[in-house]
Amino acid sequence: MADATYKRELVNRALMIFSGASTSSARIFFISGEMDTTYFSAPFTNVPSGRNDILAVCVCYEQVLKRVLCDLKPDLAKVFRDLGAEIRINKEWGDWGYLFELPSDLVDPDLFIRQVEQTDLSDEKECEIKQYRSYAHIVTGTDEQTYYCTVAHTASAATKPVTGADYASYWSLYDADDIGAEWQSGWSYKASETGFLLATNEYSNDPSATVDSDIESAYIEYIPYAQAGINDEPQYYTEHFKNAFCTRLGAELAIAIGKDYERRIQLLREYKDLAGPDFRATQEERLDIPERETIWEKSQNIDI
Numbered sequence: 001m002a003d004a005t006y007k008r009e010l011v012n013r014a015l016m017i018f019s020g021a022s023t024s025s026a027r028i029f030f031i032s033g034e035m036d037t038t039y040f041s042a043p044f045t046n047v048p049s050g051r052n053d054i055l056a057v058c059v060c061y062e063q064v065l066k067r068v069l070c071d072l073k074p075d076l077a078k079v080f081r082d083l084g085a086e087i088r089i090n091k092e093w094g095d096w097g098y099l100f101e102l103p104s105d106l107v108d109p110d111l112f113i114r115q116v117e118q119t120d121l122s123d124e125k126e127c128e129i130k131q132y133r134s135y136a137h138i139v140t141g142t143d144e145q146t147y148y149c150t151v152a153h154t155a156s157a158a159t160k161p162v163t164g165a166d167y168a169s170y171w172s173l174y175d176a177d178d179i180g181a182e183w184q185s186g187w188s189y190k191a192s193e194t195g196f197l198l199a200t201n202e203y204s205n206d207p208s209a210t211v212d213s214d215i216e217s218a219y220i221e222y223i224p225y226a227q228a229g230i231n232d233e234p235q236y237y238t239e240h241f242k243n244a245f246c247t248r249l250g251a252e253l254a255i256a257i258g259k260d261y262e263r264r265i266q267l268l269r270e271y272k273d274l275a276g277p278d279f280r281a282t283q284e285e286r287l288d289i290p291e292r293e294t295i296w297e298k299s300q301n302i303d304i
Contacts (some may be wrong), residue, residue: 003034006234010242011035011057014249018258018267031057041230056256057249064249066228070110071275074241077227078113080121082205083198083218088181089135090148090174096128096199100217105224109196113221118206127200127218137189139171140180147171147180149189156185244274 012030031054038046043058069077083100093099106112109129117123136148141161151170153159160183161167170189174180203216210217227233237245251267254260 002037004037004040007037007040007061008035010234010237010246011061011249013242014057014246014253015257017246018250018254018260018263037230053257057253060249060252060256062229064252065232065245066108066111066225068241068245068248068275069223069228070108072241072244073111073113073223074238076236076238076241077223078221079224080116080118080219080221082118082210083220084210085184085187085215085217086181087197088138088179089132089197090138091132091135093130093197093199095201096130097201098199098203098218099130100198100200102129102196102198102220103222103224105226106196106222107225111223111225111228112198113223115198115200115202115204115218115220117204118209118219121221123204125200125202125204125218127198127202129196130199131196133194134192136191136193138174138180139183139189140178141167141171141183144178145173146175146177148174149191152188152190152193155183155187155189160185240274244271247271247274 008031015030035054035058036046039054039058040061043055047055047058081103083102086098086100089099102112109131112129115125115127117125136150138146138148139161141147142163143161145162147161147167149170150172153170156164158164158166159170161171198218198220200218203218205217205219207214207216234242247267248271251264251271254264254267
């Protein structure tokens with residue numbers, strides 16, 4: 001069993017934050033013993049029967065972490081990615097010149113940071129994340145007409161429009177004008193796809209540094225969803241990120257475990273202050289974040 005040590009520490013910190021309130025239901029409780037990493041990936045299946053406390057925190061953990069990552073966009077979670085070849089679809093994309101499929105681990109547009117010049121990360125490009133429903137890839141056939149994908153597939157010589165023997169099973173005529181992308185063998189073409197795409201008027205990658213050499217593309221900075229799931233690495237979280245995350249998690253646990261709506265509202269307000277627009281700038285101006293006063297310290301300061 002792989003123990004989720006760092007996650008357990010964050011969970012217990014969140015429980016301490018919640019339990020530290022002087023409310024009618026205030027109480028101190030902790031998750032003791034080991035917590036298997038699989039509890040977080042499939043809590044309803046893997047959490048032991050009768051451990052509703054662990055079930056509650058594991059159900060809340062991922063969604064809260066994702067929310068905090070979206071709100072704070074911490075440097076520790078950011079990565080860069082070359083988006084590869086541009087695509088064409090059977091939808092309009094306004095004044096934008098190029099469309100790119102976003103990485104599969106960028107499932108929320110709030111996790112997108114920016115498009116930048118790969119050779120100069122300070123050079124930010126104008127772009128937009130657009131959501132499409134039921135779009136399909138379009139390509140130019142050997143007859144110079146445009147075809148849209150009707151069945152998702154990996155391209156091969158047999159499916160190439162219009163010389164492939166089986167192309168009609170995968171492609172239908174879209175337009176007589178030559179507006180499709182160049183057909184590529186081995187490309188995974190999609191039909192009736194729904195999702196987010198990056199729209200831009202500028203290439204921003206360094207073609208010599210890509211896997212597909214010499215292909216102009218877009219280079220983006222984003223937060224991969226994997227870090228908001230079971231593959232995140234809390235041992236690398238900064239103190240201010242832990243503080244915000246545990247406060248937000250404590251707010252959810254106030255309902256999931258404590259049934260304390262008053263405390264939840266208090267913690268949500270505190271989290272809003274932590275994760276507000278000026279939060280990151282404030283942290284940069286401060287060398288240290290004051291530690292929370294523990295329950296024990298509070299008790300020593302009470303006049304009897």
